[in-house]
Amino acid sequence: xxxxxxxxxxxxxxxxxxxxxxxxxxxxxxxxxxxxxxxxxxxxxxxxxxxxxxxxxxxxxxxxxxxxxxxxxxxxxxxxxxxxxxxxxxxxxxxxxxxxxxxxxxxxxxxxxxxxxxxxxxxxxxxxxxxxxxxxxxxxxxxxxxxxxxxxxxxxxxxxxxxxxxxxxxxxxxxxxxxxxxxxxxxxxxxxxxxxxxxxxxxxxxxxxxxxxxxxxxxxxxxxxxxxxxxxxxxxxxxxxxxxxxxxxxxxxxxxxxxxxxxx
Amino acid sequence: xxxxxxxxxxxxxxxxxxxxxxxxxxxxxxxxxxxxxxxxxxxxxxxxxxxxxxxxxxxxxxxxxxxxxxxxxxxxxxxxxxxxxxxxxxxxxxxxxxxxxxxxxxxxxxxxxxxxxxxxxxxxxxxxxxxxxxxxxxxxxxxxxxxxxxxxxxxxxxxxxxxxxxxxxxxxxxxxxxxxxxxxxxxxxxxxxxxxxxxxxxxxxxxxxxxxxxxxxxxxxxxxxxxxxxxxxxxxxxxxxxxxxxxxxxxxxxxxxxxxxxxxxxxxxxxxxxxxxxxxxxxxxxxxxxxxxxxxxxxxxxxxxxxxxxxxxxxxxxxxxxxxxxxxxxxxxxxxxxxxxxxxxxxxxxxxxxxx
Numbered sequence: 001x002x003x004x005x006x007x008x009x010x011x012x013x014x015x016x017x018x019x020x021x022x023x024x025x026x027x028x029x030x031x032x033x034x035x036x037x038x039x040x041x042x043x044x045x046x047x048x049x050x051x052x053x054x055x056x057x058x059x060x061x062x063x064x065x066x067x068x069x070x071x072x073x074x075x076x077x078x079x080x081x082x083x084x085x086x087x088x089x090x091x092x093x094x095x096x097x098x099x100x101x102x103x104x105x106x107x108x109x110x111x112x113x114x115x116x117x118x119x120x121x122x123x124x125x126x127x128x129x130x131x132x133x134x135x136x137x138x139x140x141x142x143x144x145x146x147x148x149x150x151x152x153x154x155x156x157x158x159x160x161x162x163x164x165x166x167x168x169x170x171x172x173x174x175x176x177x178x179x180x181x182x183x184x185x186x187x188x189x190x191x192x193x194x195x196x197x198x199x200x201x202x203x204x205x206x207x208x209x210x211x212x213x214x215x216x217x218x219x220x221x222x223x224x225x226x227x228x229x230x231x232x233x234x235x236x237x238x239x240x241x242x243x244x245x246x247x248x249x250x251x252x253x254x255x256x257x258x259x260x261x262x263x264x
Numbered sequence: 265x266x267x268x269x270x271x272x273x274x275x276x277x278x279x280x281x282x283x284x285x286x287x288x289x290x291x292x293x294x295x296x297x298x299x300x301x302x303x304x305x306x307x308x309x310x311x312x313x314x315x316x317x318x319x320x321x322x323x324x325x326x327x328x329x330x331x332x333x334x335x336x337x338x339x340x341x342x343x344x345x346x347x348x349x350x351x352x353x354x355x356x357x358x359x360x361x362x363x364x365x366x367x368x369x370x371x372x373x374x375x376x377x378x379x380x381x382x383x384x385x386x387x388x389x390x391x392x393x394x395x396x397x398x399x400x401x402x403x404x405x406x407x408x409x410x411x412x413x414x415x416x417x418x419x420x421x422x423x424x425x426x427x428x429x430x431x432x433x434x435x436x437x438x439x440x441x442x443x444x445x446x447x448x449x450x451x452x453x454x455x456x457x458x459x460x461x462x463x464x465x466x467x468x469x470x471x472x473x474x475x476x477x478x479x480x481x482x483x484x485x486x487x488x489x490x491x492x493x494x495x496x497x498x499x500x501x502x503x504x505x506x507x508x509x510x511x512x513x514x515x516x517x518x519x520x521x522x523x524x525x526x527x528x529x530x531x532x533x534x535x536x537x538x539x540x541x542x543x544x545x546x547x548x549x550x551x552x553x554x555x556x557x558x559x560x561x562x563x564x565x566x567x568x569x570x571x572x573x574x575x576x577x578x579x580x581x582x583x584x585x586x587x588x589x590x591x592x593x594x595x596x597x598x599x600x601x602x603x604x605x606x607x608x609x610x611x612x613x614x615x616x617x618x619x620x
Contacts, residue, residue, distance in 0.1 A: 060472060061500050086474035098469035102530070110455070111462045115474040117455045121483060124454040125447040135454065178473060 007212030009230065010038035012074070013052030013182055014090075014216070019058055021051070021238075028054040029065065029238040036182070039216045041208050043225045047258060052218045053095050055235065056184050059216075060092050061085050067195035086115060091180035093171040093219075095187050101160035105170050108159055109145055112177030113138040141213060145173045149203060165196045172200075183207075185217040189224060197221065201228050226250065234258070272453075280332040287438055292431060301328045301430035302503070308536075309437040310499040315523040315535035316448050317491030322521075323529035324457060325462025325484035328385050331392035332520040334373075336496025337512035338396050339366040341406050343497035344507050347418045348408060355422045357441065359497055366493020369396060374485025378478055394516055397509045407507070415507045417500055433502040440495040440498060444491060449532055451487070460484055461530070492520075493551050522574060526581055528588025537589045546570050 014036040021029040029051040036042045044052050057063040059070055061080035069076050072088050091112070100108050116138060119131045133191060146155050151171050159170055168188060175183045188204070189197045205228055207213050219225050225232060226246040234242035234255050242252040249255055291305070314332050321329045342362035346353055352615040353361060373392035375384055400406045407415055420436060427436050451457050462470035463480045471477055500507050519542060527538020546567070553559070553566045585591055 037488065045488050062468060067451065077500075082468065082471040083476055084473060084474055092472055097473075098466045100465035100469070102465055103458070103461050107458055107461070111470065111473050111475065114455070114459065114462075119455065121451055121456040125451045125458045127450050127454075131454065138455075174469075174473065 005039070006209060007039040009040045012036065012216050013038040013072070014059065015071040016055070016059065017069045017071065019055070019065045019070070021054055021058055021063055021065040027238055029058070029235075031068075032238065032240050033068075034218055034233045034240060034243055036214060037231075038181075038214055039208070041204065041217070041228055041231040043229035043232045044218045044235060045220070045225055045232060050235040051238040052235055053186055054125070054238075056092065056186050056216070056218065059085070060090065060184060086178065086180075089178075089181040090184065091175040091178040091182070092184035093168075093175050093186055093188060095190070097164075097167050097171060099159045099167055099171055099174070102193075104158055105151060105162070105173075106139075106142060106146065106155045108170055109142040109173045109177045110138055111173040113142060115178060116141075141179075142173075142177055145176050148176075148206075149173050149216065150199075165192050168192065168200070169203075172203060176213075179239075180213065182214040182216065185215060185222065187218050189219060189221060197224060199248050202212055204228060227259045284442075285620075287442075288538075288558055292434075298430045301434045304543060304547070305434055306430070306456035307499070307503045309434075309441045310495050310503055311324065311520065311523060311543065312536045312539040313441050313444060313498065314492045314520050315527065315539050316445065316532060317488040317495065318520050318524040319527075319530065319532065319535050320448065320452075320460070320491065321374075321488035322524055323531065324460040324464060324533075325481060327374075327381055327481060329374075329377075329389040329485070329488070330386045330517055330521060331373065331389045332488075332492045333496075333512040333514065333516035334393035335366045335369060335492035336395040336499060336516070337400060337509060338369050338489075339493025339496035340500035340507055340512070341365060341400050342366065342493065343501065344415065344417065345406065345408070347610050348556050355420055359494055362497045363490040363494040365491040366496070369486040370487075370489020370492075371482055374482050374489075377481045377485065390524065391515075393514055397512060400509045404454060417505050418509055420501055437498050437502050442492065444494065445532060448491070452532060456483075464530075517525075522578060525578060526588055527585065528590030531590040533591030534588050537593065542574070545573070549573075558605070 012035040015033075016035070017033050019029055019032045020027070032051075032055065044055060046052050048091050058065045059080075060069075061082045063086065064080075071077065072085075072090065077084065077088070079139060096133060103111075117134060119128070119134055123131050129258065143155075146152055149172065150171055151166065151173070152170060154166060154181060159167055162170070168190075172185070172188060175185075185204070189200050201224060204215055204217070208215050217225075217229070226249075229246060231244060232242070232246055232249045234249060234252070236254075236258040241258055242255040244252070270609075277548045295301070295305075296418055314336055317335070318329070318332050321327050332562070342365040343358055346358040346361055347355070350358070369392060373389055373395075376388040380388055420433065422436070427433055452460075459470070459475050459480050462473065462475050463477060463484075467477055496512065498513070504511055520597050523535065523538035523542050524540055525536075525538070530532030549566055549570055550563075552564070
């Protein structure tokens with residue numbers, strides 16, 4: 001890719017150091033470390049059950065790893081919770097869709113504006129002028145995201161009624177609405193057809209390119225991963241077996257063995 | 265539809281205007297019998313207000329809570345004591361402070377929601393119901409050491425003017441309910457309501473968007489208890505005109521829960537529809553019993569039939585229309601609109617054919 005990036009890849013924004021996570025006796029992640037550089041598109045790949053989603057859940061604070069630390073912008077974060085990470089500027093989507101099913105698309109995306117909403121419930125109840133101003137700003141930003149994702153025609157539909165592919169788009173929209181500096185995408189293209197996947201790739205790259213948002217994504221489609229990511233980390237049985245540019249990964253014997261199997 | 269005022273569409277504003285004209289002008293002009301005010305309209309407004317409280321915590325925030333009547337008792341007895349001991353506060357001031365006292369109880373009994381959910385939370389919140397009633401019964405101070413067990417509520421005086429006639433009390437209830445309903449609507453449609461619903465629909469995702477579960481849940485419980493507290497104070501002062509802990513027993517909590525579910529979870533207008541249905545249905549059943557069967561059916565049997573029908577309706581609504589009567593009403597309006605527009609098209613067509 002010879003084009004000039006508006007946001008040059010910079011220092012590490014997120015560092016995962018020696019994370020180990022076990023559920024009872026089952027080891028999901030063992031002593032895993034990798035980093036994510038600012039403004040890059042970073043993919044995490046690996047066979048089923050390799051611990052990819054668990055990894056994201058550790059970064060996001062949903063799971064508490066037994067060992068290891070997560071650093072954000074060089075600062076180690078103690079007691080990670082999803083809320084603290086959101087405040088630091090880390091947003092995410094979920095593997096099995098975690099949308100607010102009974103709320104409309106617009107309302108879902110508006111929830112993403114939570115951290116840009118400073119007014120309290122009393123001010124909202126009384127509809128003070130500053131509430132109206134803030135609400136308008138949040139609505140404008142949400143509408144922008146809706147038109148960016150080309151989902152204007154469904155913005156008032158309750159998300160529960162939408163097909164899967166569209167729900168995935170809404171979830172991306174909700175993550176975008178937070179204006180986070182880093183977004184974790186857990187299988188953003190699972191269950192999509194080729195066309196939808198192409199659309200999703202376009203959105204991810206466009207966000208990365210125009211806003212400089214760092215993207216961390218888990219994906220199974222190798223073609224997609226190799227196409228859009230700057231660097232790839234490969235997990236297998238909870239361990240890192242490869243880390244590098246797509247070309248390096250494709251040449252990595254361990255990775256090939258993990259994916260294609262190896263004769264014993 | 266484009267919002268005219270914030271999130272309110274033109275249709276919402278007309279609805280508000282229609283409701284106001286109906287309740288302020290038409291009802292007082294045409295309904296002259298006291299029975300309607302003392303036995304139907306006043307309890308309807310009070311219970312609808314309590315149901316809004318239940319809606320906030322259950323319909324919007326998705327926390328299964330049972331104990332609205334406990335908070336109502338807290339509000340009612342707080343009101344009695346405030347008027348008795350701090351007369352300078354005035355009626356409106358006392359009403360607000362008693363709501364706040366109920367809200368404090370709401371925060372206390374809402375804390376278990378952080379750890380338990382579903383049916384377990386329901387059991388945990390029952391504590392509020394029993395604890396508050398027990399507390400009022402146990403410590404004579406709350407009843408001003410009245411030995412009779414039933415205390416007469418003080419007269420309502422606002423700015424030196426007594427509000428003692430049924431019509432005047434109706435207006436007091438109407439004013440309070442209108443203001444609080446509008447505030448609830450603002451919250452429900454604004455960022456506050458979005459946070460509640462986000463916690464209801466998917467708490468992990470809400471937290472990942474920066475919504476604090478602790479704050480949102482406790483806030484919902486507090487606001488809910490505030491509404492119940494104010495409703496309880498009005499219920500005691502305008503409807504019962506007396507204060508006794510027995511009036512706020514678990515049956516009332518269940519009644520409010522039914523109003524909430526039948527009306528439609530997560531709707532404000534559903535609170536009014538549900539309350540009206542639960543209040544009017546026994547009246548209707550009695551009228552049918554008296555006029556159709558001429559008293560051949562015993563009154564106790566009628567009240568049993570009432571329970572059976574409520575139970576059945578609850579099950580039917582839970583299965584077929586979890587969004588309750590508010591949704592049915594919405595569907596009805598939509599089908600009428602469709603029918604009107606399709607007949608409009610037909611008439612245009614037929615006139616077009618005629619002209620040919």
